[in-house]
Amino acid sequence: MGDRTEIPKIIVTPPGPKAKEILERDKEVISPSYVRFYPLVVDRAEGSLVHDVDGNIYIDLNSGLAVMNVGHKHPKVMEAAKRQMEKLVHYSNTDFFYEPSVKLAEKLVEIAPGSSKRRVYFGNSGAEAVEAALKLSRWHTRRQYIIAFIGAFHGRTYGAVSLTASKPVQRRYFSPLLPSIIHVPYPYAYRCPFGTKDPEECAQRTIEFIEEWVLSKYTPPEEVAAIFFEPIQGEGGYIVPPDNFFLELRKLADRYGILLVDDEVQAGMGRTGKWWAIEHWGVEPDIVTSAKALGSGFPIGAAIAKDEVMDWEGGSHASTFGGNPVSCAAGLASISVIEEEKLLDRASRLGNEVIKRLKELQERSRIVGDVRGKGFMIGVELVKDKATKKPAEKEAREVMIRTWRSGVAVITAGKSVIRIAPPLNIPEEYLNRALSILEEKVREVESEL
Ligand SMILES: Cc1ncc(COP(=O)(O)O)c(C=O)c1O
Structure with a gap:
């Protein structure tokens, strides 16, 4: 250099x-x-x-x-990817089996937040991880509504962009988007949508808004499949919610049997000093999405769900390239580097x-x-x-x-x-x-x- x-x-x-x-x-x-x-x-x-x-x-x-x-081109990640490339570059994991995806899934299950048994769906990007979480939420609960937050960014495919709400340009002229998506304010303490200056009160008012306005006035709670959130809003402005927020959101979700989907595509994989940002608040989500840093530049996305939630049937969802063996090898090496260093x-x-x-x-x-x-x-x-x-x-x-x-x-x-x-x-x-x-x-x- x-x-x-x-x-x-x-x-x-x-x-x-x-x-x-x-x-x-x-x-x-x-x-x-x-x-x-x-x-x-x-x-x-x-x-x-x-x-x-x-x-x-x-x-x-x-x-x-x-x-x-x-970091770019970490020697251990490059070496793992090269070694895998020399053995096998592709063989459609949706139709057949190979070990690299199993190994990466085993590791993700081990480091996933909380103690529940989990399993992993692999796609190729953040948006695909979110799509999988969206479809799985509906499939598992047989419910149609999804709650997401204003300011959220969950990706740009049709399902994911229906949850995204951080800039009008992301949605302009693309409607109709996916129906039955409800957006609610995010507890952005510096600019609390409820006008309070107190962060904890801002979080409380957000929870009350969801429960007392959305779920009591027009959205039957027993028809809500999931609440999607970013533990720290990324594209929306690197917004850290108040400390009491996720605990209260978990309680609210549990009151109505609603799944919590934690989009860690940007905040996960060690970025915030923990494997997953949600660990800062000690809350266990039902589904976690990951992509971006998971493959250190080799495309891969993952939806990591509680075992009892990931109960969909064969043929219901998959992707030809999902869990590409080279990306999986790079992912495993990236996790090792984060651990070793x-x-x-x-x-x-x-x-x-x-x-x-x-x-x-x-x-x-x-x-x-x-x-x-x-x-x-x-x-x-x-x-x-x-x-x-x-x-x-x-x-x-x-x-x-x-x-x-x-x-x-x-x-x-x-x-x-x-x-x-x-x-x-x-x-x-x-x-x-x-x-x-x-x-x-x-x-x-x-x-x-
Ligand atoms: C939180 C979050 N979710 C999903 C996505 C979409 O990921 P991708 O661009 O890989 O589809 C992003 C991308 O910035 C993101 O930050």
């Missing part, structure tokens, strides 16, 4: 000439529906560093969108330090309204001013772009939240340097207001 003190390294203002050429070609042939935060054209990546096609080197605070929790403890410890540092920035800053997170899933919400809390959308974008141009790949979530989600094994010197650059850009943008 050469001299580490030179990292990040910007040798040409991005996008450079090679990037521009690829961007032009991309514009001609790639679907315009993608999000694209800024014109970063990646050539290669290793550990916590991303190289663009013009030779610039960035510190990665995105982990390739919460996927590379063990003690990355859960590391993410907790360093995440707390990052939060402390950013809270100091918040105190000095006029535009940092809130800093929140668990482990390495940290949100910094920018506001026009701290009294009105008006989201500083333009400013957040400006901070993101300037930080990137200075060599730190970071993106936003929600309206104006900078999200910090580095690989769990990012070297401390890179982490500190990236944070210094981010802080400098916040101060710079603020000083221009």
Whole structure:
């Protein structure tokens, strides 16, 4: 890697000439529906560093969108995938058997939250994991309604997008979506939809809203199959719910025989300093979904359900590529790396330090309204001013772009939240340097207001 003190390294203002050429070609042939935060054209990546096609080197605070929790191209993951590739790349696990999927499922069952016996359905993505959880919830309960939260992101296929509710663009002109999906407010304590400033009261009011308004006025509770939630809302803005929320949600679900589906596609696989974010609140969900970091970049998704819930019949749901053996081998290796390198403890410890540092920035800053997170899933919400809390959308974008141009790949979530989600094994010197650059850009943008 050469001299580490030179990292990040910007040798040409991005996008450079090679990037521009690829961007032009991309514009001609790639679907315009993608999000694209800024014109970063990646050539290669290793550990916590991303190289663009013009030779610039960035510190990665995105982990390739919460996927590379063990860093890019971890040697143990690469080795496991290569070894598997030499033996078997595909043989349709929905129709036949092989060991890599069994091994990964055994491991997932072992680390799943709670003590219940579980089994695993494998797909290829987060959305497919959510689709499986959705169909399974209905199949198992024979009930039709699903409750999901405003601000949620569960994916973009028809079932998953019917649960998603974080930006109108995700749904515009796609309706009619799946019927019988009810959206309710999420306890976003910094902007509580019920107007209270007290986080615990915000959570309580959310539970009451579901029970006393939704389930008492128009949705027969005995027809509700499941409540889908993100333990920390991701795309919605890295929103951590109040401490009492999930315990109360579990009690509410149990009162009516409703399943709890915990979407850990972004927050899981160690990101928050525990295998699953829901473990921070000691609540056992009925179904857990995982994808993103599960395969360290090799596509895989999983729905991990209690044994008694995953009772659907042969032929009811499957996918040709689901549980691809190479992805399963990469998944198993990723879990081993997190265990061997003690990355859960590391993410907790360093995440707390990052939060402390950013809270100091918040105190000095006029535009940092809130800093929140668990482990390495940290949100910094920018506001026009701290009294009105008006989201500083333009400013957040400006901070993101300037930080990137200075060599730190970071993106936003929600309206104006900078999200910090580095690989769990990012070297401390890179982490500190990236944070210094981010802080400098916040101060710079603020000083221009
Ligand atoms: C919480 C959550 N669920 C589901 C998804 C969808 O995953 P995928 O893009 O792999 O379909 C995402 C993607 O960002 C996510 O963050």
